[in-house]
Amino acid sequence: MEERKEVLMPEEEAMLHNRDYTEEILAVIRSGESDEEIGKKLEDYHDNDIAEAFRYLSPEERDKLYDVLGAEAVSDIFVYLDDVDTYIEELESDEAAEIIEEMDADEALEILDELEDEKRQEIIELLDPEVKEDIELIDSYDEDEFGSRMSTNYVVINAFITVKQAMRQLIKQAADNDNISTIYTVDNDGKFYGAIDLKELILARQDTELESLIVTSYPYVYANENISDTIDRLSEYSEDSIPVLSPENKELLGVITSQDIVEIMDTESSEDYARLAGLSGEEDSRESLFDSMKKRVPWLIVLLVLGLAVSSVAGIFENVVRELAVIVAFQSLILGMAGNVGTQSLAVTIRTLTGEMLSVKEQFKMVFKELKIGLFNGLVLGTVSAAVVGFVIYFLKDYSLYESFLTSGCVGLAMCIAMTVSGFTGTSIPLIFKKMGIDPAVASGPLITTINDLVAVVIYYGLAWLLLMGTV
Numbered sequence: 001m002e003e004r005k006e007v008l009m010p011e012e013e014a015m016l017h018n019r020d021y022t023e024e025i026l027a028v029i030r031s032g033e034s035d036e037e038i039g040k041k042l043e044d045y046h047d048n049d050i051a052e053a054f055r056y057l058s059p060e061e062r063d064k065l066y067d068v069l070g071a072e073a074v075s076d077i078f079v080y081l082d083d084v085d086t087y088i089e090e091l092e093s094d095e096a097a098e099i100i101e102e103m104d105a106d107e108a109l110e111i112l113d114e115l116e117d118e119k120r121q122e123i124i125e126l127l128d129p130e131v132k133e134d135i136e137l138i139d140s141y142d143e144d145e146f147g148s149r150m151s152t153n154y155v156v157i158n159a160f161i162t163v164k165q166a167m168r169q170l171i172k173q174a175a176d177n178d179n180i181s182t183i184y185t186v187d188n189d190g191k192f193y194g195a196i197d198l199k200e201l202i203l204a205r206q207d208t209e210l211e212s213l214i215v216t217s218y219p220y221v222y223a224n225e226n227i228s229d230t231i232d233r234l235s236e237y238s239e240d241s242i243p244v245l246s247p248e249n250k251e252l253l254g255v256i257t258s259q260d261i262v263e264i265m266d267t268e269s270s271e272d273y274a275r276l277a278g279l280s281g282e283e284d285s286r287e288s289l290f291d292s293m294k295k296r297v298p299w300l301i302v303l304l305v306l307g308l309a310v311s312s313v314a315g316i317f318e319n320v321v322r323e324l325a326v327i328v329a330f331q332s333l334i335l336g337m338a339g340n341v342g343t344q345s346l347a348v349t350i351r352t353l354t355g356e357m358l359s360v361k362e363q364f365k366m367v368f369k370e371l372k373i374g375l376f377n378g379l380v381l382g383t384v385s386a387a388v389v390g391f392v393i394y395f396l397k398d399y400s401l402y403e404s405f406l407t408s409g410c411v412g413l414a415m416c417i418a419m420t421v422s423g424f425t426g427t428s429i430p431l432i433f434k435k436m437g438i439d440p441a442v443a444s445g446p447l448i449t450t451i452n453d454l455v456a457v458v459i460y461y462g463l464a465w466l467l468l469m470g471t472v
Helices: 010-017 022-029 035-042 047-054 059-069 071-078 084-090 093-101 105-113 117-126 129-139 163-174 198-203 227-234 258-276 289-316 318-323 325-355 360-396 401-435 445-467
Strands: 155-158 182-186 192-197 241-245 252-257
Touching (some): 022 059, 035 059, 059 084, 084 105, 105 129, 192 241, 289 318, 289 445, 318 445
Antiparallel strands (some): 241 252
16 A cells, blocks of 8 residues: 655645744743753754743743753853843853853954943953953954964864774863864974864774875964965865964864854955945944944045046036037946946956966956956947947938948947946956055956046047037
8 A cells, every 4th residue: 555645735834944032942942841841842942942032031031941950951052042132241250251151262252342341340350261262362363364264173182093082082172172073183392283084084994094085285374374374275174173283383273163264265255345335344133323424434545536536527518518418428328338348358357366366377368358358348249339329329310321320330449448448457357456465456447437437438438529510
């Protein structure tokens, strides 16, 4: 007999994939059962789901939950909270210190940085000396250095022991460390020696020398290394974690996990996007009006000056505009296409520069390639525009066929030249910025577009003055 297969309705399937446990968790917490029963039932839920329920609990209910779960379980939940400082402020300093001690040092530091200075200092003073030392180590690095993002949660053993001895050390350290899939080794002087995959260690014979299993060419970064300069190379490795070493003697200080790498890549992309939009930094939706203005105004002033230059150049050709009013109607067409080409070239160049180092020869090849792309695209679109604009002028304006297509030919030629120049500026400006030691992303879309507007206006009205004045 064929087994009956249950078929779910579309809405039931959607509910299954988007199940919200908040109401269930709240019901468990408010059930009135014993602390032991509540704690046991909450073990079935993920920490992130319990964190979602936090904002629906009263301070009294949360206080009870801290007692039910204990410091270690609460520390796991706090990692998922967005406004964790609000909940830390509810706690006595000694209770908060107990919870923070259970966290990885990098996560603990993130939470401490969100607190008021007085509360922060009170908690730090109550922390275990070893935890305090790890936090101070991470805090000693600038936010753009790997040391500021590393975790001190890892397993490290001596390289010159047997597999049996290594297993004993692993079991001893595993109770206090979550990142055990990759085991790091050091030599007798404490310098980083290499890494071993946990699977390799488990499958090896007990009397095997550990050194024979160690990958000594394992990738690493230095604690004071700049994140932006290295993160693209680091993302090419499919490892669970990458060791972070001291630059002086290659001592193992911490690790960067794959989750950290994803978060850093996301942050870097957001910052690059912000710069491409003409912002000096990534804008936070929660920041004040004044702070948001502070980030936007500097670039807007630069763009205003360039915009005034565009208007001034257009004013120089006042006679051309007065005599050939019809060409003003197609100015936005030229400027728009030039801006689009410049932005495309900029995006390709920035993406290439952030992913690899280019030689001078390769940079020239890139500029020449974008120049050719701009030229050939300009020829195609300029020809199409010349034909369409010619018929538009002929049928809608009081111009002869010769005058109509002479004017449209000027529009098409201006578009071709402007698109070619835009391809060149969109590639060369970020390369020049890179050479000067300035972040190429600062060559933002608005900046490139405004420069291309300036060039396109000169080209368009200059050609109109040369080709059409006295003819049309």
